[in-house]
Amino acid sequence: MKNPDAGRTRTGGSRFGRQAEAERNDVRVLYAARAVFAEQGADAPVSAIAALAGVGIGTLYRRYGSKEQLLQRLCAIGIARTIAELRAALAAEGTGWEALAHYMAAAVEARAGAFAALAGTFSLPDDVTIANEEAKALAEQVLRRGHDDGTVREDVTTLDITHVIEMFSRYPRRTEEDDNARRRMLALTLDGLRSPHTGLPGPRPDWADYQRVWDEPKERP
CATH class of the missing domain: 1.10.357.10 (Tetracycline Repressor, domain 2)
Known part of the structure; x- marks a missing residue:
């Protein structure tokens, strides 16, 4: 017999999986930003932060709309x-x-x-x-x-x-x-x-x- 909750489980797992990945990305971005700003100052490019964090520029800007917000x-x-x-x-x-x-x-x-x-x-x-x-x-x-x-x-x-x-x-x-x-x-x-x-x-x-x-x-x- 088919489990009626199976679809919801998969959907929920996918949603929670994306949320967990977003949280991991945020931790990487914040860690990288602290290091880059500490060593390069206010003029450090956002691209350097994304590169060190191992995420795309789009991922960074979806979380933080500007360098000032970050x-x-x-x-x-x-x-x-x-x-x-x-x-x-x-x-x-x-x-x-x-x-x-x-x-x-x-x-x-x-x-x-x-x-x-x-x-x-x-x-x-x-x-x-x-x-x-x-x-x-x-x-x-x-x-x-x-x-x-x-x-x-x-x-x-x-x-x-x-x-x-x-x-x-x-x-x-x-x-x-x-x-x-x-x-x-x-x-x-x-x-x-x-x-x-x-x-x-x-x-x-x-x-x-x-x-x-x-x-x-x-x-x-």
């Missing part, structure tokens, strides 16, 4: 992950330096600072702006823990931490040697955050100057 989506995902890592650092046992080092290593691995070079080239959605303020406050708490227990040098600021993450987020990751060099340099940098150490050169960085870069759109050629 950047906004990446920022939303990035700040959500940053907040999660900061909360995990605050909940973890150990010294303040260990919590800070764990957070920074996770942020660099996720390329959380990949879009600093793109500041002012696209608009940030309001929810991302609000989330950025939450992340800043959490980062202050993580750093304060290290200052309070004396394991992180007193002259380090949250903006110093942000700059370190941004620099390492743009480090190329084309080969195993690239990855090894990045990890070694990050380990050296993290060790430099420990207390005590000699003082840092120059004035303390200012959040107002940093935020101004995002608030004032750049002139595009």
